[in-house]
Amino acid sequence: LVVLGIETSCDDTAAAIVRSNGDILSQVVSSQADLLARYGGVAPKMAEGAHMQVIDQVVQDALENANLTERDLSAVAVTIGPGLSLCLRVGVQKARKIAGSHNLPIVGVHHMEAHALVARLIEKDLQFPFMALLISGGHNLLILARDLGHYIQLGTTIDDAIGEAYDKTAKWLGLDMRRSGGPAIEELAREGDAKAVKFSTPMKQHKDCNFSYAGLKTQVRLAIESRNINAEIPISSASSEDRSSRADIAASFQRVAVLHLEERCERAIEWALKIEPSIKHLVVSGGVASNQYVRAQLDQVVKKKSLQLVCPPPSLCTDNGVMVAWTGLEHFCMGRYDPPPPANEPEDYVVCLKILIAYG
Ligand code: ATP
Numbered sequence: 607l608v609v610l611g612i613e614t615s616c617d618d619t620a621a622a623i624v625r626s627n628g629d630i631l632s633q634v635v636s637s638q639a640d641l642l643a644r645y646g647g648v649a650p651k652m653a654e655g656a657h658m659q660v661i662d663q664v665v666q667d668a669l670e671n672a673n674l675t676e677r678d679l680s681a682v683a684v685t686i687g688p689g690l691s692l693c694l695r696v697g698v699q700k701a702r703k704i705a706g707s708h709n710l711p712i713v714g715v716h717h718m719e720a721h722a723l724v725a726r727l728i729e730k731d732l733q734f735p736f737m738a739l740l741i742s743g744g745h746n747l748l749i750l751a752r753d754l755g756h757y758i759q760l761g762t763t764i765d766d767a768i769g770e771a772y773d774k775t776a777k778w779l780g781l782d783m784r785r786s787g788g789p790a791i792e793e794l795a796r797e798g799d800a801k802a803v804k805f806s807t808p809m810k811q812h813k814d815c816n817f818s819y820a821g822l823k824t825q826v827r828l829a830i831e832s833r834n835i836n837a838e839i840p841i842s843s844a845s846s847e848d849r850s851s852r853a854d855i856a857a858s859f860q861r862v863a864v865l866h867l868e869e870r871c872e873r874a875i876e877w878a879l880k881i882e883p884s885i886k887h888l889v890v891s892g893g894v895a896s897n898q899y900v901r902a903q904l905d906q907v908v909k910k911k912s913l914q915l916v917c918p919p920p921s922l923c924t925d926n927g928v929m930v931a932w933t934g935l936e937h938f939c940m941g942r943y944d945p946p947p948p949a950n951e952p953e954d955y956v957v958c959l960k961i962l963i964a965y966g
């Protein structure tokens with residue numbers, strides 16, 4: 607089986623083709639980095655326009671790079687949420703058009719499930735049940751994956767996700783926003799002293815597995831203001847003293863942001879092992895899981911609990927089409943998909959694909 611996966615939930619237009627044995631035949635991502643830098647965030651209408659401009663080319667490149675045509679596909683998988691509805695619609699319409707023209711089944715994919723399940727493509731030993739920490743721009747989820755489509759949510763953010771905190775910190779520190787804030791902070795933090803600024807760890811008094819990053823964001827903003835750091839002066843033009851002060855904030859922020867993840871994961875693992883003693887893995891995925899410091903710290907937590915960490919490579923942690931194609935394949939193989947849409951369906955047809963997951 608060969609499945610095309612399409613992802614347009616936020617600011618990346620991505621497509622990939624994956625075979626049921628796990629071979630990745632092609633992977634294409636077109637990012638809206640320039641738009642992001644110009645507007646300091648994702649503007650839905652603008653992002654929709656950008657997706658519409660490139661979607662045909664991205665899918666065509668994915669097919670050509672795999673030496674395939676639409677006719678060779680077994681099914682089309684597409685992200686149907688969560689995400690920006692205007693953006694999701696671009697991907698769904700493209701997927702339905704291809705599926706309708708070639709009488710192909712279509713699989714609607716949950717974006718966060720795809721972030722988690724792509725780990726099963728790269729780690730063939732990863733069986734259910736397993737735990738997953740999904741950390742990205744909009745989500746901070748700790749789940750117990752009991753079976754395909756059956757997830758128990760152990761924790762979520764009560765305000766912001768960690769990726770949002772990375773992005774804002776990067777913006778306030780005057781880092782280069784032509785790429786997302788996370789990698790810029792990770793790099794700058796290597797120069798800094800992680801103990802230089804005393805930030806307090808969120809939710810110490812809450813003995814649950816939820817997350818909060820809004821308070822840490824405020825602490826960071828106040829620290830930046832009190833040191834008179836001017837985000838208008840890009841870090842590349844900052845004096846060496848100014849630069850090292852920014853690096854200390856980046857490192858101190860990162861230490862506490864990740865410590866919060868470590869504490870919640872440790873508690874969640876203890877709890878989950880009580881109801882599912884056969885758990886062997888913690889998957890860490892989503893954009894922030896590309897971060898080497900995050901991986902190293904969580905690896906220590908997982909080892910302490912005698913589990914194994916599974917982290918997809920960075921290109922499969924940030925938004926991509928492979929995770930959508932793979933998750934589509936997993937559901938397709940279980941017979942969960944929608945029938946082919948009618949050929950020549952009107953472009954503005956409002957679709958509602960099945961959501962294939964259940965939270966317990
Ligand atoms: P969601 O999955 O919640 O819908 P998203 O789809 O916008 O969010 P992803 O591509 O999954 O986003 O993740 C993007 C986030 O990951 C951004 O906040 C970005 O700063 C962060 N990120 C990417 N690389 C790194 C890194 N090396 N260190 C820290 N954060 C990172």
Ligand code: FE
Pocket residue numbers: 717721742743892893924925
């Ligand atoms: Fe994502």
